[in-house]
Amino acid sequence: MMEPSTHLRDKYALVGAGHSRLGKVPGVSAQGLLEEAMLNALDDAGLKTQNVDGLICRGPDEIYTFHQVMGERLGIDASFSTTLTNGGASQVMGVALAAMAIDAGMASCVLVGYGRDNWSRVHANKENHMRGSGRPQQMYGMEFGPEFGYYGAIAAHGFGAQRHMHDYGTTREQFGAISVAFRNHALNNPDAVMKKPLTMENYLAGRMIVEPFGLFDCSLQTDGAGAVVVTSAERAKDLRQKPVLIKGFGTGNNISGWFNGNNMTHTGAIQSGKTAYAMAGVGPENIDYAQIYDCFTYMVLVQLEDYGFCRKGEGGEFVASGALGLNGAMPTNTSGGQLSEAHVEGMLQVVEGVRQLQGIYGPERQVPNAEIGLVSGHGGNTVCESTLILGAT
Amino acid sequence: MSDDYAKAIPIPGPESLPFWEGAKNHQLMLQKCSDCAHHWFPPSTVCTGCGSRNIEWVASSGKGKIFSFVIFHKLYHKGWDGEIPYAVAIVELEEGARMLSNVIGIPVEEVKCDLSVEVVFEDATSELTLPKFKPV
Numbered sequence: 001m002m003e004p005s006t007h008l009r010d011k012y013a014l015v016g017a018g019h020s021r022l023g024k025v026p027g028v029s030a031q032g033l034l035e036e037a038m039l040n041a042l043d044d045a046g047l048k049t050q051n052v053d054g055l056i057c058r059g060p061d062e063i064y065t066f067h068q069v070m071g072e073r074l075g076i077d078a079s080f081s082t083t084l085t086n087g088g089a090s091q092v093m094g095v096a097l098a099a100m101a102i103d104a105g106m107a108s109c110v111l112v113g114y115g116r117d118n119w120s121r122v123h124a125n126k127e128n129h130m131r132g133s134g135r136p137q138q139m140y141g142m143e144f145g146p147e148f149g150y151y152g153a154i155a156a157h158g159f160g161a162q163r164h165m166h167d168y169g170t171t172r173e174q175f176g177a178i179s180v181a182f183r184n185h186a187l188n189n190p191d192a193v194m195k196k197p198l199t200m201e202n203y204l205a206g207r208m209i210v211e212p213f214g215l216f217d218c219s220l221q222t223d224g225a226g227a228v229v230v231t232s233a234e235r236a237k238d239l240r241q242k243p244v245l246i247k248g249f250g251t252g253n254n255i256s257g258w259f260n261g262n263n264m265t266h267t268g269a270i271q272s273g274k275t276a277y278a279m280a281g282v283g284p285e286n287i288d289y290a291q292i293y294d295c296f297t298y299m300v301l302v303q304l305e306d307y308g309f310c311r312k313g314e315g316g317e318f319v320a321s322g323a324l325g326l327n328g329a330m331p332t333n334t335s336g337g338q339l340s341e342a343h344v345e346g347m348l349q350v351v352e353g354v355r356q357l358q359g360i361y362g363p364e365r366q367v368p369n370a371e372i373g374l375v376s377g378h379g380g381n382t383v384c385e386s387t388l389i390l391g392a393t
Numbered sequence: 394m395s396d397d398y399a400k401a402i403p404i405p406g407p408e409s410l411p412f413w414e415g416a417k418n419h420q421l422m423l424q425k426c427s428d429c430a431h432h433w434f435p436p437s438t439v440c441t442g443c444g445s446r447n448i449e450w451v452a453s454s455g456k457g458k459i460f461s462f463v464i465f466h467k468l469y470h471k472g473w474d475g476e477i478p479y480a481v482a483i484v485e486l487e488e489g490a491r492m493l494s495n496v497i498g499i500p501v502e503e504v505k506c507d508l509s510v511e512v513v514f515e516d517a518t519s520e521l522t523l524p525k526f527k528p529v
Contacts, residue, residue: 142403142404142406143403143404143405143406143409143413144403144409144435144492144493145493146400146401146403146470147400147401147402147403147517147521147523148481148493148494148495148523148525149400149465149469149470149472149473149476149479149481149495150481150493151465151469151470152469155463155465155481158463159461159462159463159483160461162461162462162463162506163460163461163506166461166505166506166507207466208464208466208467208478209466209467210463210464210465210466210467211463211464211465211466211478212463256441259460259483259491259493260491264461
């Protein structure tokens with residue numbers, strides 16, 4: 001049995017956060033966007049590339065040893081460096097790995113980031129657009145999928161949504177409450193890609209893509225990057241920003257498969273949250289806001305349940321109650337999330353999680369009295385989850 | 394059966410050849426553990442229930458229930474042009490294994506979780522037969 005580990009609690013800190021231009025950014029590679037985000041994160045911290053001795057990153061999945069490509073472009077030799085390949089769970093996990101690497105004496109200042117150029121590559125030619133993805137064909141299974149017309153993450157998540165609707169009576173209007181709440185947040189974020197209000201009527205009128213998901217259940221296709229800087233809480237005291245403490249982290253990986261058991265309605269967030277809460281010494285009742293990986297609306301609803309913000313099966317009622325607003329029971333995805341800000345595979349969730357505790361926002365965007373926040377990452381064929389619990393200083 | 398078949402052709406891994414050979418003979422093949430009687434899919438070389446190496450291929454009854462499903466309203470591959478909307482489902486077979494396939498023979502509006510279904514074999518090309526499912 002795993003024992004709860006508490007010795008890392010509050011020992012490491014996020015000292016800078018940054019993102020690149022978001023949305024349609026033609027003429028820049030994923031690497032170029034990530035450099036932009038990494039330099040912004042270092043500027044935020046008041047640090048230079050010369051201060052960095054750890055580099056954990058991820059980019060387009062077909063690039064071999066992506067961290068090495070980035071090191072070369074940034075002119076950084078790193079005592080600790082790797083590329084993570086856990087899909088959308090990689091970015092939160094990168095922050096956890098940074099803390100572990102520093103604790104093991106393998107680095108002292110770690111840059112963590114993710115960059116993508118998905119809008120640009122999907123719109124580069126018609127064939128890509130038809131496949132609905134810019135990913136290399138090898139990323140999909142060559143059997144037990146495409147021959148049945150099964151394509152894309154949307155269908156995998158759709159299975160979960162459909163089963164949840166069957167088991168608990170969850171409705172499309174409840175999914176819509178998530179889209180509407182995140183759009184309202186995005187309207188207060190000048191960097192968000194989506195600028196127009198979204199009503200429930202608009203949501204329901206959105207064309208069906210893969211039922212039960214319509215257009216507004218789906219995250220955006222964007223170019224963009226995000227990055228953060230991790231160092232010891234001790235060193236953080238001398239840096240530019242108010243440090244944000246890493247109170248706890250966890251992972252949970254239902255890699256026996258999304259189709260196995262009840263994994264699609266009881267996700268890796270259950271284990272990941274349990275580990276993170278134990279390390280942080282807090283429970284869901286102590287969390288002031290959540291930045292939840294939102295590739296599709298359903299994943300927000302099920303993760304809110306699995307992190308204990310409401311009971312299993314009651315996620316629909318919870319999100320429809322107004323809980324996700326800035327003054328709601330659990331302010332969620334306060335930058336607009338991947339549904340309305342930009343889809344950078346969870347990295348912008350980390351960035352927003354940090355900024356809420358740096359206390360840099362005006363009242364239109366700041367979660368009132370925020371002391372402790374939760375950030376989730378989810379991905380890797382829908383079964384990998386990672387969780388961060390952050391604390392203000 | 395057609396030689397200008399436009400949908401994706403599966404590329405079997407070495408462990409799944411008996412499944413595709415079985416389908417050609419209109420048999421739905423599954424792996425079964427000789428030690429614990431667990432059935433599973435997709436194929437591997439180890440029992441996913443107990444970890445035993447002592448495993449065999451057996452024919453499934455082909456009967457099961459829809460565990461979950463989605464309806465494709467968007468065209469992702471030109472081979473499906475004219476067939477939208479179509480249903481993709483995870484079928485839980487009587488033996489306990491779950492398998493991805495299409496539900497055919499009913500309007501997509503009538504596809505539901507827990508609907509009882511049974512296998513039907515669709516000869517796609519002279520080399521490829523796809524197991525699909527229809528309501529019982």
